[in-house]
Amino acid sequence: MFLAAAVQMRSGNDRAANEARALELLGEAAGRGALLIGLPEMWEHIGPAREKHAFAGPVDGAQLARIREFCSKRAVWCLAGSIAELAQGPGGRSAEGSRIYNTTALISPRGEIVAAYRKLHLFDVDIPDGARYRESEQVAPGDAPPAAIETSLGVKIGLSVCYDLRFPELYRQIGADLLCVPAAFTAYTGKAHWEVLLRARAIENQAYVLAPAQVGRIGPANENRFAWGHACIVDPWGDVLADAGGEQEGIAVAPIHPARLSQVRRDLPALQHRRRDVL
Numbered sequence: 001m002f003l004a005a006a007v008q009m010r011s012g013n014d015r016a017a018n019e020a021r022a023l024e025l026l027g028e029a030a031g032r033g034a035l036l037i038g039l040p041e042m043w044e045h046i047g048p049a050r051e052k053h054a055f056a057g058p059v060d061g062a063q064l065a066r067i068r069e070f071c072s073k074r075a076v077w078c079l080a081g082s083i084a085e086l087a088q089g090p091g092g093r094s095a096e097g098s099r100i101y102n103t104t105a106l107i108s109p110r111g112e113i114v115a116a117y118r119k120l121h122l123f124d125v126d127i128p129d130g131a132r133y134r135e136s137e138q139v140a141p142g143d144a145p146p147a148a149i150e151t152s153l154g155v156k157i158g159l160s161v162c163y164d165l166r167f168p169e170l171y172r173q174i175g176a177d178l179l180c181v182p183a184a185f186t187a188y189t190g191k192a193h194w195e196v197l198l199r200a201r202a203i204e205n206q207a208y209v210l211a212p213a214q215v216g217r218i219g220p221a222n223e224n225r226f227a228w229g230h231a232c233i234v235d236p237w238g239d240v241l242a243d244a245g246g247e248q249e250g251i252a253v254a255p256i257h258p259a260r261l262s263q264v265r266r267d268l269p270a271l272q273h274r275r276r277d278v279l
Contacts (some may be wrong), residue, residue, distance in 0.1 A: 002153055002255070003255055003256070004035070005251045006210055006233055007039050008213050008215050008249055010214065011214060012047070012218065012219060012221075013048070019044060022043050022044070023067075026039070026078065035109075037079070038182060039078070039212055040081050042083075043182075043214075046220075049137070052100055059085050071110075072109065072111030077107065077109060078107040079157075079159075079180045080104060081104060082102050082162075084100040084102070085103035085118070099137075099138060102118065104116070104159050104160075104180070106149055106157060116159075119139065120142045121170075122135040122141055131225065146159040155208070155256065157178050158174035159180055165201065171201050171204070171207075176205070177258070177261050178209070178256065181210070183213050185227060186225075186227065195232070199238040200238075208235055208236060209232075215227050216229065216248075229245060230243055230244065231251070232244065235260060236264040237264055241254035241255075
C-alpha cells in the first residue's frame with residue numbers, strides 16, 4: 001500500500017508563480033506521506049501560445065528541472081501534469097511549425113523522466129455557455145498511444161491528458177493498473193461529465209484513476225475561463241476515494257492497494273472475458 005495525491009491548482013499566465021505554487025503543493029502532499037503525486041494539466045502556464053514559446057523546450061530541459069530536483073530530494077514519484085514541449089526539428093525549428101505539444105511526464109524518485117506522453121486528442125469545442133476552445137491552434141497532437149510503465153510502487157502506470165478521458169479505447173490499449181488523467185476540465189462540461197467519466201474508466205479497466213485538476217478562474221485575468229476542479233482518486237470498483245472539491249486549491253490524498261486490484265479483477269474477471277478475437 002502507498003499514498004497517492006492529486007494536486008488541484010488555479011494556474012495563470014505567470015509561469016514563475018505557477019511553479020512556486022506547484023512546488024508548495026507537492027511539498028504538502030509529500031509531507032502527508034504521498035509517494036505518487038500528480039500535478040494538473042498546464043500547471044506551468046495557461047495563456048497565449050506566444051507566451052509559451054518564450055519558455056517551451058524539450059521535456060528533459062529546464063521546465064521540469066525543479067520538479068525533478070524535488071522528486072530526488074523527497075524520494076517521490078511525480079506525474080508532472082502537462083507542460084508546453086517544443087519539439088525540435090532540422091535547423092532548430094519546431095517540428096510542428098508554430099505549435100507545441102501538450103506533454104505529460106512521469107518522474108521517478110531519482111529525478112529521472114521515465115516516460116513522456118504527448119496528448120493525442122485535442123479540445124476543439126464550442127461550449128454552450130459561450131466559451132470557444134481551439135486547442136489545435138496552439139498544440140500539435142501526439143502520434144503514438146502511451147504504454148503502461150512499470151514502477152517500484154507495485155503498479156503499472158498509464159499516462160493520458162484531459163480530453164483523452166472521452167476516448168475509452170485509448171485506456172484499453174494502455175493496460176495499466178493506475179491511470180493518470182491530469183486535466184483542466186471546463187466548469188460546464190465538468191459538472192456533467194468529469195466524475196462519471198473517471199469512474200467509468202476505472203470500472204472498465206479495473207484500475208485506479210489519479211486525476212489532478214485545475215479549479216476556478218484560470219488563465220489571464222482578461223479571460224473568462226473556469227475549470228471544474230474536483231481533483232480526485234478513484235478505485236478499481238469506481239468508488240471516489242478522495243475529492244479536492246470545486247472551490248479551492250489543495251490536494252486529494254488516498255491509499256492505493258495493489259491487493260485491491262487483484263481482488264476486483266478476481267471477483268469480476270471482466271478483463272479475462274474480453275473477446276480479442278472479434279473486437
